[in-house]
Amino acid sequence: MTGGRENVGIVIVSHSPLVARGAADMVRQMVGDSVPLAWCGGNPAGGLGTDTGAILKAIEEAWSEAGVAIFVDLGGAETNSEMAVEMVDKGRAGRIVICNAPIVEGAVIAAAEASGGASLAKVVATAQELSPT
Amino acid sequence: MIVISEPGNAHDCAAWMGRVIEACRDAIATEENRLCDLDRAIGDGDHGTNMRRGLEALASERQRLSAMPFAEAMIAAGTILVMNIGGAAGPLYGTLLLEIGKGLSIDGLEFPQVFQKAVTAVAQRGRSSPGDKTLLDVLYPLSDELTKHTHPQRLAGKVQGFADMTIEMKALRGRASFLGERSVGHMDPGAASCALLAATVCRELTEAGVA
Numbered sequence: 361m362t363g364g365r366e367n368v369g370i371v372i373v374s375h376s377p378l379v380a381r382g383a384a385d386m387v388r389q390m391v392g393d394s395v396p397l398a399w400c401g402g403n404p405a406g407g408l409g410t411d412t413g414a415i416l417k418a419i420e421e422a423w424s425e426a427g428v429a430i431f432v433d434l435g436g437a438e439t440n441s442e443m444a445v446e447m448v449d450k451g452r453a454g455r456i457v458i459c460n461a462p463i464v465e466g467a468v469i470a471a472a473e474a475s476g477g478a479s480l481a482k483v484v485a486t487a488q489e490l491s492p493t
Numbered sequence: 494m495i496v497i498s499e500p501g502n503a504h505d506c507a508a509w510m511g512r513v514i515e516a517c518r519d520a521i522a523t524e525e526n527r528l529c530d531l532d533r534a535i536g537d538g539d540h541g542t543n544m545r546r547g548l549e550a551l552a553s554e555r556q557r558l559s560a561m562p563f564a565e566a567m568i569a570a571g572t573i574l575v576m577n578i579g580g581a582a583g584p585l586y587g588t589l590l591l592e593i594g595k596g597l598s599i600d601g602l603e604f605p606q607v608f609q610k611a612v613t614a615v616a617q618r619g620r621s622s623p624g625d626k627t628l629l630d631v632l633y634p635l636s637d638e639l640t641k642h643t644h645p646q647r648l649a650g651k652v653q654g655f656a657d658m659t660i661e662m663k664a665l666r667g668r669a670s671f672l673g674e675r676s677v678g679h680m681d682p683g684a685a686s687c688a689l690l691a692a693t694v695c696r697e698l699t700e701a702g703v704a
Contacts, residue, residue: 375537403539403543403546403579403580404546404576404577404579405542405546405579407539407542407579408537408539409539409543409579409580410579410580411576411579412575412576412583412584413576434668435581435666435667435668436580436581436583439581439583439584439585439618439619440575440579440581440583440584442584442618443575443583443584443587443588443618
């Protein structure tokens with residue numbers, strides 16, 4: 361990841377490393393290096409699942425002072441992401457949002473918004489417009 | 494791992510903690526396939542494997558944990574579970590232990606109160622309530638029994654009954670909820686592992702002569 365450090369960062373968390381990486385590829389195709397981006401997928405043993413430690417590392421990689429939006433697939437990805445956010449230092453935790461949006465579409469649209477310099481709140485709101493209320 | 498109270502002096506406590514961790518690891522290892530089968534019926538089939546990985550990680554650190562003050566050990570153990578289970582169960586069991594550790598650090602709180610608060614934190618973490626067919630259906634009644642000061646030996650015999658109650662429930666949280674009515678008729682794997690661990694800890698307490 362390079363450049364765009366001032367823009368909101370995007371983290372993609374899937375149970376599957378292939379899904380996470382694929383979603384990240386789609387984000388890159390859309391916005392290049394203009395937003396900080398990281399992904400993680402799979403449990404600590406390398407199988408399908410999620411890994412709080414890996415999520416923490418991804419947040420670190422995609423960190424931006426403007427904040428980070430996290431996209432998750434199923435339940436455990438969300439619960440482990442919430443746990444990870446709580447383990448991040450307090451000053452940063454308030455600038456991390458787990459989005460209620462589809463993982464692929466949400467991440468791509470959020471990244472497009474972030475690449476234009478939008479605030480974290482705007483990035484999150486745009487992605488969440490995709491979700492049924 | 495659900496710990497009922499702190500036994501005896503520091504040395505006894507350390508030895509006891511090591512034994513409990515080993516007993517929990519062994520119990521999960523023995524039941525790994527059953528937990529996976531339960532999870533396969535209504536989820537993704539990895540609950541036994543995930544729990545085993547978490548308990549193995551805990552067991553590999555048992556000496557370090559045993560040397561710590563009890564509350565601190567609970568916090569460290571919770572973090573180990575969060576980092577190693579690798580499913581939704583990680584944050585749920587992790588939160589339980591972390592909150593027990595934090596609660597024990599507050600002066601004047603009795604263990605049943607500490608446990609009750611920790612169970613509430615687990616419910617918040619999972620955004621679930623009792624009756625949703627989750628491990629909370631074991632934790633809440635267990636908490637009630639602790640408040641009533643039920644003897645651990647008696648409790649060890651009761652907890653499986655709490656997990657059995659989830660068979661007829663319809664799942665409202667987690668992947669099992671995608672099955673709707675079809676989740677009825679299967680025991681919740683999280684409730685099953687929770688009952689197993691609670692019974693194991695209760696038996697260890699009984700053997701240590703802690704009421």
